[in-house]
Structure formats: C-alpha cells, structure tokens
Amino acid sequence: MKDGSDAFEGVEFVAGDPGVLAARPVRAFAKGSLSLLADVSARLMGDDRARRLPDVVSFAFWCRRAHLEALAKGYAEAPLRLGRGLALHIAPSNVPVNFAFSWAFSHLAGNVDVVRVPSKAFPQVDVICTAIGKAMAVAGDSRSAFVRYPSDGAATESLSLVSDVRIVWGGDATVARVRSMPCPPRCVDVAFPDRYSVALVDERAIADLDDGGLSELAAGFYNDTYLMDQNACSSPRTVIWLGADGCQRGRFWRAVRRQAAEAYDLQGAVCTDKYVRLCADAASGLVSERASFDGRLTLAPLAEMPGDLSDLRGYGGYFYEVEAGTMEEAIGSLGARCQTIVYYGVDPEAVREAVVDAGCAGVDRIVPVGSAMDIGIVWDGFDLARVLSRVVEAR
C-alpha cells in the first residue's frame, strides 16, 4: 500500500479524490475502461456547452465506443498486459484538451491516473472534467483524479515519489525539472519535449488542383498551422518543396493567405514578432531576397537548404520555405527534434522508407496535410498503450 497521505498537499481536486492512491491498475483495454471513456464521450456529445468547443468535440469523437473497440483490435495481446500502476500526468498549460488525451491513453493502458490540468481557466477543462467526474461516479470508478496546483507547488515532487509512470508534456525545461525529481526505481518516464514539424509538398501535385481542391488543401494546411498559432509541436514551420517548378507555390500561398484572412484572429503583437523575426533572419543572411513582410502570412524563403531545420521557429503564420532536389536531401536536414512530416502529393510509404533507410534521428509521424493536429495513441514514436502497460509473461 502506497503512503501518499502528504502527496496532495496544496492540491485542488477538479475531479476524483485522494482515494485514487489506493486504486489498483487493471488489464489494458479492460471492458470497464472502455465503458467509462464511452460514457464520457456520450456525455460530452450530449452537452450543449461541449458541442460548441471543437477541440472537446474531437476528444469526444476520439473516445466514442466504436472507435475504442476498433482501436482495441490492434492490441490482441491486451489481456496479457497490466497497467504499470500510478501514472502522473503533467499536461501543457496552453493546449486545453491535451490533458484529456493523455489521461485516455493511460486509462486504456490500465493505469491509475493523477492528471495535473492546465492552471489557466479553459472552459474545455471544466467541461471535460465534469463529464469524467459524473461517469466515474456512475461507474463507481476511483482510478482517476484531476488536480490543479500552482506551478511552484511541491505536489509534482511528492507525487513523483509514488509514481510508476510520469507522463510529461511541454518544454525541455519542464521535462528536465520533472526528471530531476526522485521517483521509485521502476518508474518509467514518458517525455514529450520540444519538437518541430515540417511540410513536404510536391509542387507538381498542386498544378493538378482546381480552385475547389486548392482551397480544401489550404484549409487543411490552415488547420495544421494557424489553428494553434503555428506553435504546436506538430505545426509545420518550414515547407520543403519537391519537384519544384516555382510557379505553383504562389497559388498555394495565396490560397492559405485567403484562409488566414478569413479565419485567423491576427494580433498586432504577433505581426510585430514576425517583422522582428524577418529582420533578424535577413540580418543573419538566413533568408533570401525573395522574402517579404506580410503580417498575415510572412514567407521566408531560405537562401539555401540548412544542415538542420530545428532552429527555424516561426509562429503565427511565419513560414520558411526551401526546395529539395530529392527526398533524401529533404530528410537529411531533419534532426532528432523533428516530429511530424505533413505531406501533400508525396507517397507517405516512400517518405517512411527514406526516413528509416537514412537512420533519421527524428521524424515519428508522416501524415497528410490537414491531419497534423490529430493526436493518437501512437505519439512521438511511442505506442502509448504498450509503453504505459507491462507484459505479464507466463510459460
């Protein structure tokens, strides 16, 4: 029995209670886990407030029963797997629903979960935690708790002492700080540090698009980038053009710009930041003279393909672009920090082969334009249902 009596000092419970520390892990993809998530989904789908929040809707859609059952089919060995124990989740402060996915993955893996939710008062957090709290009460489930405490609170440290898994989302500094806190010897850390993403687009494929197809592509790209201020790990920062003929990309950018003009809430300070970045990039010789400032969509063509694209971090609609002669050249510039390649007009299997053949240190995800933000149980190269559970072998 774990002694966690002091672990919750200074902590506010948004859902669940301190009794969570007495709960036991269960089998991966246990019936009860699926049912609880499905109930949460149904509750959110039936909640007017939730239905007005697109990110809550996508979470609810993800954990609907049909999807969970389909997902479970990919884990035929699940009955032989057991949750690792107590999982402590540190979620990012400025992505409202990330905590819910983190919890859902771990809950499916069979863990007992303590989830620290964003301290910012996002309506999403409130809506989701209310639904989970009700579903838990109905099911008599006490395997999860959702907590809030200030960033300088000691709870991460005290909870670490009794955790079997720590799931840390956020910047490198957060990951390093949590890692430095003592934990039991068998504790497993799953860290999601700073990453960046790129888009890989074959310019010839754009030539084949009619206006409708082009605006559909632009809408997908808008969702991949502007929707999260182009500041999520999965948002492309650089577009690498293959099959460059130079004529089609203007069409593409004009279409993206139209989307941004229609839908993006452009803040003055974001424009200023982009202007400062463009000046700095010009001063250092990074961008070519074809670059020009536009507060809505700033294009920064690179003077040449850099050895590593990791440090190119525009945000809020600041796109670097560069041509690559071959797939190999494109992939050669992606370091360990590269998470997602968002593609268009390119065969994803061919990209995967090139990444694997090159022994690339990064690139965990290759997804079509429009899907960059679709979080899944396989994330950052981890199959979380497996990483967060253990095999109980008998022979």
Add this chain to the structure above:
Amino acid sequence: MTFALDYGELFEAGLFSLAAPEKRSLHARWLSALNSHHRRLCPEYDRICAVLGDGVPVPVRLFKELDLMSIEKGAVAKTMTSSGTSGQRRSRIYLDNDTSARQTKALSRIVSDFTGERKRMPMLVVDAEGTVRNRSMFSARTAGIRGFSMMGRDVTFALRDDMALDWDSVEAFAERHSGERVLVFGFTFLVWANLVEEARSRGFSVEMEGVLVHGGGWKKLADRAVSPAEFAEGVRGVLGSGLRPCDYYGMVEQTGSICMECECGRLHASVFSDVEAVDPATMLPVPFGAEGLLVTTSLLPTSYPGHVLLTEDVGAVLGEDDCPCGRRGRYFEVHGRQKGAEVRGCSDTYEGR
C-alpha cells in the same frame, strides 16, 4: 554625387519652423544619405534592407538580439543599454563621440525651446545621485539624467540612495532659487510616487516656478488610475503653481531627438525627428488620428543604424503644422506599450515559471 552628412546645416535649420513640404524634402535627402551610410558600414543593416527594402524601420527589439553598429568596435565611446525588465536581454546601443555629442546638442536645443531659457537653469533631479554614479551602467534612466543634467546648474537630487524622499534637499533648493525659473527632471512614475504622493501625505509643499520635464511612460500611473490632469494638479500642489509639467517621449535607441509636450498637451517632433503610426499587419502608415505602432525617425545617429525605428509603443499622429502652440511639424500622442501576444502551443507547460 553623394550628399555628405553635414550636421551644421541641420543644426542651423529651425527646430519647429519647417512646413511639411520643406521638412519632407529635407528628411528625404537626409534619410537617403543615412541609409547609404549605414548600408555601407553595417552589414546586418544592409542585408535587412536588401530583403525588406531600403530604409525599412529596424525594430527596437533587434538591438537586444544583435550588436548593430556602423563604426569600428574601437570607435565605440559609450554603450547605452535599455532598462529592460529582469530576465530580458537589454538593448545595446553603440555611440561614438560624434553621435554622442550631436545627441547632447540636439537635446539641449529641444529642451530650451520648451523651457524658454537659452542658459542653464537650476535643476532638481527627482532621482538618487546613486543612479548616475554607477559609470558601468548606462540605463535609460541614467542616460536621461546625465543628458538633462548637462543643461542644468546646481544639480540637486530629490531622493536619497534608497529612493526615499529627501525633502530637506527639495526645500533648500526651492529657497536657493526662489524667484528664478527652475528645471525639474525625473521619470514620471518616480515624480508621482516618490515625490508628489510622499510629500502630499506628509503635508509638505514648496513654491517653484519653471518646467517639470518628465518621461518614461504612463503605464504605471495608468495602473494606479492617475490621469495627466490629476498628475499636473498633484505636481502643482506640491511643487508650486508656477511649475508646468511637460511630458516627453524618447528612448535610448534614439537619444537626443526627444519629442516634448507643448502647452496644448501634444508631443512634437522637431526637425531632427519624425513620427509615423503604422498598421503592424502591413507596416504601412495609418491616417492621422488612427492608432498604430509608432515608427520614429531620428537624423542623429551615425554610429548605429537607428535612424528609422519600429518601436513597441502604440499611439496616433494627431496632425501636422497646425498645433495652436505655433510649432510646425507633426504632433502625436502615445497610448502605451503594444499588448503582448497571447499564443497557443505545446512547448510551454505550467510547470515552467
């Protein structure tokens, strides 16, 4: 033939007497010469112009990220740094002797125009002597005090080194210069919190006559809901009804060519400077009266490419050549700092500080 940067000409021009077309042509000529000067001597600036266009405004923040200079390192006579909040990088502005002397001279010209005095005035500084004693640090406050002190005599400090009010010193200063016009100088917030409010609560007052020049922004006072009218009333109540408060807008990145508040409450650009409000999405000017990000021009700096700057302040150009105070050129108001960006994204968690 290239136009030489003959500052003699500029200093002979009237401070506030050029009408818009004359000033525009003078500035066009000077800015073109300054652009080519800085492009020739500062490679970073040259590359910025190559990408964004000749003479585009340099964001003040760039002076925090890069060492921008148009002189050999050995010619740097002094380095100005911005006050910057803790944890932020400070701007570094490199001055040679020529730029520095020119800035001092311009400052004195501009201030005289508003005080109405050609000769040095008795000066009370609303700050501590310790702020200027530190030679290694040239913060905005230090620079401001030093710059203005050169125009004063019997420079007296109103605050002790712990920033507490030294009323004896203020009273003695007022007595020594009773019947004379004096120059009081300080940062707006210090004048209010450390002098006016403090003296008021203790029931102190003196009678002085002259001008109170203050700057540094209203943000902290606006937070305390103090209006300019209330500020003026407080100042007069404590320091005397003959003391006219005069706000100014200036920055370490363009020392010297400050814009001062006239009798009608408007900030004026002199012959050395100009101001434009731009839309941050396009960097193009907005109409008079509309709020925009302020772009300021100063013809003074030759040691660093700071002749056209994109500030982080928002404000509005109110008009040109027709202020009832009689000064020509543009007049404007500053509304405060541009609101910081609120950005989504996953690389910042609330574990962070």
